[in-house]
Amino acid sequence: MDARRVRSRGRPLGWQAGQAVDGPEFLTWEKPLPGLGLTxxxxxxxxxxxxxxxxxxxxxxEVHSSGRRGPVPLTEVDDVLLTEVRADLLALAVDGPGYDPDWRLTVTEDW
Structure with a gap:
């Protein structure tokens, strides 16, 4: 999907580009939730x-907690927050082509 659309839809929802890595690129979109101590x-x-x-x-x-190493298991995340996150993800991906079973053929990163 077009990264510009992800950015334009994500900014009003509080999403921002993650830290730049090797070269002028980033590998994450992040949404800080300071009141909950989560990102x-x-x-x-x-x-x-x-x-x-x-x-x-x-x-x-992934959900990260400021007081924890590594991601928080989604089973430990409040259901209301997960519902809101799901709505965000649907808004970000609304213009995308949907699931492509061959998506890994176009990706060079290891997931």
């Missing part, structure tokens, strides 16, 4: 920091 992390294929028309694949979602 939502949505993995994506390498996307240029200056997002332009670029096809990206949205990948796994």
């Amino acid at each position: 939502l992390v949505l993995h994506t294929t390498a996307t240029p920091v200056e997002v332009r028309s670029h096809q990206a694949v949205l990948g796994p979602l």
